[in-house]
Amino acid sequence: MLALFTLCFAALSFEALSLEAQGAAVPKLAEDPRSAASTDTRPILIQAGAVIDAKGQRFAPGSVLVKDGKILAVGSGLVAENAELREFGARAVVTPGLIEANAELEPLERAEEGVEITPRLRLADGLDPESRAWAGLRRNGVTSAFLSPSGRSVISGRGAVVKTMPTADDRWILDAAGALKATTGQEPSGGNIVPRFGRPNSIFYRRPTTRMGVTWEFRKAFSDAQLYAAARQAGGPLDPDAQVLADLMASKGEIRMRARLLQDIRTAIRLAEEFGLRLVIEEGIESFRSPEEILAAKAKLIYGPTLFQPAGIVFGFGFGGGSVRQQETDRNYLATPARLHAAGVEFALGSAEYAASDRGLAHQAAIAVHFGLPREVALRACTVVPATWLGIDKRVGTLEVGKDADLVVWSGEPFELATRPVAVMVDGAFADAQED
CATH class of the missing domain: 3.20.20.140 (Metal-dependent hydrolases)
Structure with a gap:
């Protein structure tokens, strides 16, 4: 068994070296999501078909502005200069995490x-x-x-x-x-x-x-x-x-x-x-x-x-x-x-x-x-x-100014049987919701 494992590992290593020698991109391991927080200090503007703040308000279309792990603004048609724009499409819905x-x-x-x-x-x-x-x-x-x-x-x-x-x-x-x-x-x-x-x-x-x-x-x-x-x-x-x-x-x-x-x-x-x-x-x-x-x-x-x-x-x-x-x-x-x-x-x-x-x-x-x-x-x-x-x-618990930037982007209306989270933000850092 050990010999088989060694042979497989050697074959994979040889394939990677061959790809690198040919100038092809060698697949990299996924980064630790804990390091997902960007070193970019710009705000992040999240846009979706709707934003539900869990306080009783629904903004359609909706936007959430985030900076330094906190929520700066929630509403419709938000504009922010120098912000990193993250658009999720007209069907997406944002809720609190x-x-x-x-x-x-x-x-x-x-x-x-x-x-x-x-x-x-x-x-x-x-x-x-x-x-x-x-x-x-x-x-x-x-x-x-x-x-x-x-x-x-x-x-x-x-x-x-x-x-x-x-x-x-x-x-x-x-x-x-x-x-x-x-x-x-x-x-x-x-x-x-x-x-x-x-x-x-x-x-x-x-x-x-x-x-x-x-x-x-x-x-x-x-x-x-x-x-x-x-x-x-x-x-x-x-x-x-x-x-x-x-x-x-x-x-x-x-x-x-x-x-x-x-x-x-x-x-x-x-x-x-x-x-x-x-x-x-x-x-x-x-x-x-x-x-x-x-x-x-x-x-x-x-x-x-x-x-x-x-x-x-x-x-x-x-x-x-x-x-x-x-x-x-x-x-x-x-x-x-x-x-x-x-x-x-x-x-x-x-x-x-x-x-x-x-x-x-x-x-x-x-x-x-x-x-x-x-x-x-x-x-x-x-x-x-x-x-x-x-x-x-x-x-x-809610999407409010000053609270932690914890939110979920859904593929459609939340809690439909065919809807799933497509992106999750914790303390202002995105993690792929469907990561392994």
Whole structure:
């Protein structure tokens, strides 16, 4: 095999040398998109058939003027001397960059398998700026994202808010200590083994092994943190995990809980109320069955992904994860976003572990629109709403003067099933939306 590889490499090298000797252009590797920012300090004038600012205005034809990573002007017929002109044609539509409210990248690598309660962990400590996932997010028109820890643990740690074009420094990480993530339902117990099935010979012979066990682990962790807080005030030793939970309760902070089925949504609501936490529900597959309970709890909902997954077809991962996901997602109702909107529930759209795939946020929004969600509501659910909830709305979420130049150029009306992003700008730098 090594000899074959060496032979192929030599042949390719010889071909390249031959082309160069003949004066032909030798193909070059694609440049790192992080270096896409032009050294040219001129403003960039983007022109398209329409510009939608996500604040309720549509300019047709539309223009956006950008300089030094910020938006200088939005409107129709803009003119700027010495500007670099980027024309995308009469059918193109420009919107704010999409904001993925719930992205799980490489979920198996981000699950701490040795223990179920890990609130001290921060996903930001494991980010890979060279990951191909960033290009996958940009292919969906995503310019900012909340990266959520894996749902394989009961309490898995803190997420992170990032831009999707990593930079050499850390300025692309907008919040390295985002909301704490927990999970209800069966998934945290999916890989654990009940001792009656044999002599324990691995770390997976442990609790939880049931839904009740998952809830018990969560409640015990927070109850222990309450006792720890009192002991700590009296001079007791530091426990980093318990400290995170104690601080969260003291500040009445926000906790994200993955809850797919209605019974798990209700469990999440009860637990959040019990410990005085503000609840964000991730996924919420069966939220359409009881939107009034979500409204009464004043919970935020990040709905999705919607999957075309017939009962009996298993998608997911090993150690029981695939069967658990199938059990918890085969109750998809494709018109759920439209029904939630009709019930008065404000929500963001998310795509979880599909965020960097062709079933990412652009696809999720297109499905929602196809099944009855108004297009302007879908756009808000991918821009204004998540920007506000993540605390980054002063920088992104709408096309306004002074905000970050994060935008998407679509091949047609956004969220049509046949429409796709053709160009994505992050902080004033273009990246090819269809790059590998």
